[in-house]
Amino acid sequence: MEKFTRFIFAIHGHQPIGNFDFVFDNSYKRCYEPFIKSLFEFPQFKCCLHYSGILLEWIRIHYPDHIGMIRTMVSRGQLEMLSGGYYEPILAIIPDEDKIGQIKKLSQLVKKLTGTQPQGMWLAERVWEPHLPSSLSDAGMKYVIVDDTHFKYAGLDDSELDGYYIAEEIGKMLKVFPSSKYLRYSIPFKDVAETIDFLKGFCDQSAYPVIVYADDAEKFGMWPGTFELCYNQAWLSNFFESMLKCYDFIRTVHFADVLREIASKGNVYLPTASYAEMMEWALPARATVELQDFEKKLKTDGLSEKYGAFVRGGFWRNFLSKYPESNNIHKKMLWVDEKIKRASSNLITGKQKALLDRATDEKRKGQCNDSYWHGVFGGLYLNHLRTAIYEHLITAETLIDQATHQNSNWIDVEKMD
Known part of the structure; x- marks a missing residue:
């Protein structure tokens, strides 16, 4: 039997609600445009692509030729398009109807622009909670990508992570693919040969290895230094070319190819998780230092490789208690959601419904994740991002008031805590 590693190469692009237009444009010229142009030159290299709805719509307006290149690569079988939350929310913390609505909205835009219906999705910041399979399945998704870290927290080891598993919630199933942390740290920073050697090593691990x-x-x-590395030094084109030359051992495939050709490795019930760095950031500052100290001790004592999977940080929702700014935005969003639900129960006219539909979309813009947490790039520390979220939530409230009050003389008073 012919033995080779099936390699899925998936890329995610996003810019947050409220980011400056010059940041969008600079990111496009230094990243999205040169990446797609490089990929276009290697039609045999299969790739999976996710753009958030925010970014995809911006590119459609400002650089429509970019969409044309994507559509061409889809039509020739090179690109598989992924869905996700349109405004890139942390899906676990928004109402189920918004989970489904956001995913369906992006799927519709992807189909309109590229001619293909996404089967799977990108999970924002890979923030996983066990209830997600139900709503993601209801949104039409067959699969999702998380980190291999999630699986290791469930007790699996590297030898068991060369395929996909099935998660379920109340009988609704969702295929879950683990993404390699090793590759996340090596691409594009290490020599291409190291990635090739890593992937070749799976050829004899199982009958149908998928990485x-x-x-x-x-x-x-x-990222600092990566434009010079990827394009001026041609790391990216060398990567594409080198992978294609290894066809006997490594073949790029799509998620859809794997689902069609290979059975799952079984059921899995993943705990609440994100990537390791995220869960460290979610901890209080004191606990972060203690976690880092403990991890250093494990490494010094030679215990990290064996026991590291049992050491983890906090829970993404800790950001809501760690930062009042994050909690205030989240509870404002939930308050707006409740106002929409109450108003919807008393709808009379088509005009009122149209106003509430607009309010719902404004509320969903206010669910964009970047202002709810921070990593190394600012996040909720950037006041212009938080301001933009409040602008959309306040606009949503204004539209609700227009829908529910037919004359100009009214006052609402509500006491809450």
């Missing part, structure tokens, strides 16, 4: 790389597009041009 996933899934990470941010911004690593290919926006």
Whole structure:
């Protein structure tokens, strides 16, 4: 039997609600444009692509030729398009109807622009909670990508992560692919030969090994030094070319190919998780220092490789208690959601419904994740991002008031805590 590693290469691009237009444009010119142009030159290299609805719509307006290149690559079988939350929310913390509505909205835009219906999705910041399979399945998704870290927290080891598993919630199933942390750290920073050797090593591990790389597009041009590395030094084109030359051992495939050709490795019930760095950031500052100290001790004592999977940080929702700014935005969003639900129960006219539909979309813009947490790039520390979220939530409230009050003389008083 012919033995080779099936390699899924998935890229995610996103810009937050409220970001400056010059940041969008600079990111496009240093990252999204050169990446897609490089990929276009290697039609045999299969890739999976996710753009948030925010970014995809911006590109459609400002650089429509970029969409044309994507559509061409889809039509020739090179690109598989992914869905996700349109405004890139942390899906676990928004109402189920918004989970479903956001995913369906992006799927519709992807189909309109590229002619293909996404089967799977990118999970924002890979923030997983066990209830997600139900609503993601209801949104029409067959699969999702998370980190291999999630699986290790469930007790699996590297030898068991060369395929996909099935998660379920109340009988609703969702395929879950683990993305390699090793590849996330090596691409594009290490020599291409190291990645090739890593992937070749799986050829004899199982009958049909599948290895996933899934990470941010911004690593290919926006991270410090990566534009020089990827394009001026041609790391990216060398990577594409080298992979294609290894066809006997490594073949790029799509998620859809794997689902069609290979059975799952079984059921899995993943705990609440995100990538390791995120869960460290979610901890209080004191606990972060203690976690880092403990991890250093394990490494010094030679215990990290064996026991590291049992050491983890906090829970994404801790950001809501760690930062009042984050909690206030979240509870404002939930308050607006409740106002929409109350108003919807008393709808009379088509005009009122149209206003509430607009309010719902404004509320969903206010669910964009970047202002709810921070990593190394600012997040909720950037006041212009928080301001933009409040603008959309306040606009949603204004539209609700227009729908529910037919004359100009009214006052509402509500006491709450």
